[in-house]
Amino acid sequence: MPHMTTGLFVGRFQPFHLGHLATVKFALKSVDDLVIVVGSAQKSHEQRNPFTAGERIAMIRAALKADDGVDMGRIMTIPVPDVDVHSLWTRQVDMLVPAYNIVFVNDPFTLFLFRERGVKTVEPPLQERSRLMATEVRRRMAEGEKWQELVPAAVAKAIEQIDGVERVKAVTQQDYHHHNHNHH
Ligand SMILES: Nc1ncnc2c1ncn2[C@@H]1O[C@H](COP(=O)(O)OP(=O)(O)OP(=O)(O)O)[C@@H](O)[C@H]1O
Ligand SMILES: NC(=O)c1ccc[n+]([C@@H]2O[C@H](COP(=O)(O)O)[C@@H](O)[C@H]2O)c1
Structure with a gap:
């Protein structure tokens, strides 16, 4: 049997944007199957995390289905909640996803946790990072x-269907720009 490789692509996808789509395609060049790990799955209805895991999964699937360059048979989308004990978070990932060979992510802390365990990591090239970041989409x-x-057309449609912009406005505080810290 040929050796199959599986990659993880970890993010919060609040929401899934064109940079994420580029990274999915980048990852699919080097792995057979790609698991999109929807992190902070328990979070929604807050400024940094407006959308539920289910809503994010629906957006991601709609975007990838609409893209001729992506074979859905190679994609899995799996929600993973945060864990208070950082040393257990990658173990929780292991419990929820199929065996994997490589992790695609740029978040330094997430990279650290996987590298500490000897897992192979790749930092995908960031496309147009000044525009293509979910923080900018939410802003x-x-x-x-x-x-x-900034997002695939199918994501814009999915967000409009759930009145997502109203949600973002409702959960955004006035001092928005001072509240973009990472809470791991
Ligand atoms: N512009 C981009 N181009 C390519 N890949 C990206 C881009 N932005 C994010 N990614 C990839 O997606 C992963 C997860 O990103 P995440 O969901 O945190 O999006 P984000 O845009 O950085 O969000 P936020 O601004 O809310 O922190 C990153 O670690 C990185 O690998
Ligand atoms: N202890 C934990 O729960 C833990 C640790 C590292 C990363 N993560 C998650 O991984 C994801 C990383 O993606 P971001 O680049 O969007 O931050 C986030 O959802 C983050 O919460 C969780």
Whole structure:
């Protein structure tokens, strides 16, 4: 039997944007199967995490199905809640996803936790990082600016169907710009 490789792509995807899509395609060049790990799965309805895990999974699947360059048969999308004990988080990942050979992520803390265990990691190249970050998508939504161009069309449609912009506005505090810290 040929050796199959499985990759993980870890993020919160709040929401899934064109940079994430580029990284999915980048990862699919070097692995057979890709597991998209939807992190902080228990979180929603807060400024940094407005969408539920189910909503994020629906957005990701809609975007990838609509893309001719992505074979859905190679993609799994699995929600993973956070864990208070950091040393157990990668173990929880292991419990929830199929065996994997490599992890694609740029978040330094997540990289550290996998590397400490000797797991192979790759930092995918960031596309147009000044625009293509979920924080910027949420900022534009909150401030009534044009955000649709930063996400796949299917994601924009999915967000409109659930009144996602209203959600983001409702959960955004006035001092938005001072509250973008990472809470791991
Ligand atoms: N512009 C981008 N180009 C390519 N890959 C990206 C880009 N932005 C994020 N990624 C990849 O997606 C992973 C998960 O990203 P995450 O869900 O935290 O998105 P984000 O845009 O950084 O979100 P936020 O601004 O909410 O922190 C990152 O570790 C990185 O590998
Ligand atoms: N202890 C933990 O629960 C733990 C540790 C490291 C990463 N994570 C998660 O991995 C994901 C990393 O993605 P981000 O790049 O979006 O932060 C986040 O959902 C983060 O919460 C969780």
